[in-house]
Amino acid sequence: MVGMYFPRTLSRLLCIGLFTLLSPAGVTALCAQALTGHKTQNVIVVMIDGMRWQEVFRGADPSLLETLGSEMPGDAKQRAELAREKFSGSTPAERRQTLMPFLWSVVSSKGQLFGNRDLGSDSHVINGLNFSYPGYSETLTGVADPRVKSNDNVPNPNATVFEWLNTKPEFAGKIAAFGAWNVFDGIFRSKQSGLIVNAGYDAFTAIPPTPKLELLNTLKRETVRIWPDEAFDPIPFHTAIEYLEAQTPRVLFLGLGETDEWAHAGSYAEYLNAAHLADDYLRQIWELVQSMPEYRDKTTLIVLPDHGRGEGSKWTDHGEKVPESMQTWMAFLGPDTSASGERKQAEPVTASQIAGTVAALLGEDYRAAVPKAGAPITDVFGK
Ligand SMILES: [Zn+2]
Numbered sequence: 001m002v003g004m005y006f007p008r009t010l011s012r013l014l015c016i017g018l019f020t021l022l023s024p025a026g027v028t029a030l031c032a033q034a035l036t037g038h039k040t041q042n043v044i045v046v047m048i049d050g051m052r053w054q055e056v057f058r059g060a061d062p063s064l065l066e067t068l069g070s071e072m073p074g075d076a077k078q079r080a081e082l083a084r085e086k087f088s089g090s091t092p093a094e095r096r097q098t099l100m101p102f103l104w105s106v107v108s109s110k111g112q113l114f115g116n117r118d119l120g121s122d123s124h125v126i127n128g129l130n131f132s133y134p135g136y137s138e139t140l141t142g143v144a145d146p147r148v149k150s151n152d153n154v155p156n157p158n159a160t161v162f163e164w165l166n167t168k169p170e171f172a173g174k175i176a177a178f179g180a181w182n183v184f185d186g187i188f189r190s191k192q193s194g195l196i197v198n199a200g201y202d203a204f205t206a207i208p209p210t211p212k213l214e215l216l217n218t219l220k221r222e223t224v225r226i227w228p229d230e231a232f233d234p235i236p237f238h239t240a241i242e243y244l245e246a247q248t249p250r251v252l253f254l255g256l257g258e259t260d261e262w263a264h265a266g267s268y269a270e271y272l273n274a275a276h277l278a279d280d281y282l283r284q285i286w287e288l289v290q291s292m293p294e295y296r297d298k299t300t301l302i303v304l305p306d307h308g309r310g311e312g313s314k315w316t317d318h319g320e321k322v323p324e325s326m327q328t329w330m331a332f333l334g335p336d337t338s339a340s341g342e343r344k345q346a347e348p349v350t351a352s353q354i355a356g357t358v359a360a361l362l363g364e365d366y367r368a369a370v371p372k373a374g375a376p377i378t379d380v381f382g383k
Pocket of ligand 1: 050132260261264318
């Protein structure tokens with residue numbers, strides 16, 4: 001904790017002094033933190049399924065705003081008109097600000113964003129498959145394992161960084177994952193990892209019920225299901241928020257899925273609505289944690305998708321046969337991340353680096369345990 005209250009140089013001097021005088025094990029742990037200088041005590045990872053870098057950095061595509069989406073229920077024409085009213089703008093800068101106002105105000109001024117290829121910043125997945133389970137697995141385990149090659153809801157062959165952190169006394173029981181997609185049970189291998197995982201339409205019963213959780217569980221049972229394996233995004237979001245307020249976890253995952261589902265359905269209007277809502281969820285999470293003493297100024301938020309999508313009329317699709325769907329983006333906001341904003345001419349970053357980065361932000365060395373994992377992205381810590 002020394003590093004939180006003293007300037008880093010002072011912490012280092014204090015540590016050297018303590019080592020000289022005492023050098024007990026407790027001081028070693030205390031000083032390891034002070035010497036790395038990290039302020040992050042908690043990490044929240046939010047993943048937005050199949051959200052393209054193109055909309056993140058350029059806003060709504062004017063030509064795609066003209067499309068309707070043939071598989072949409074309801075009045076597709078009216079939806080498209082509403083989306084044009086909401087998300088149009090005369091420049092890419094104006095359109096992205098309209099679509100994702102939190103990313104383009106708070107994160108762009110206080111954090112970092114990677115993946116704008118127009119400015120020479122590349123972010124991508126390395127699994128070669130460019131669909132969900134391999135993307136989440138690469139991100140959360142740090143490794144693109146060729147055994148992970150389907151979206152089947154089966155246990156991950158590898159532990160996630162969440163499971164690894166959960167074996168450490170200081171994190172045990174303080175880690176949880178909430179996701180719209182039921183396959184997060186497999187990705188986090190909930191039956192063997194010991195993590196709290198709540199996915200899809202499953203009732204959340206891991207903590208004592210609150211009125212809000214009871215209502216959320218009722219809605220999961222009773223609302224119409226468009227996709228049998230994926231709940232609407234408000235369900236995991238509000239469940240995760242209720243858990244965060246009640247249990248103050250140190251590491252939290254939230255997986256949102258509507259962006260991908262609406263894109264496959266060909267509805268650009270609903271894809272944009274889902275992206276806009278996801279951005280507002282980021283704002284709500286950030287404002288909530290900054291209002292809580294357990295989190296304020298010691299929490300890092302990481303946001304990214306599990307894969308990209310195609311270009312032009314191929315925007316609905318992704319996978320091995322859509323090579324550009326390997327292209328992604330990443331955003332970081334927290335006390336250890338310098339305010340470099342939108343990165344330009346930056347070193348490429350990959351999803352496989354996120355697991356190591358989550359650990360490093362918390363003062364842990366994931367690669368010592370999993371040498372094949374991608375290296376932490378040092379640009380986002382060590383402010
Ligand atoms: Zn998909």
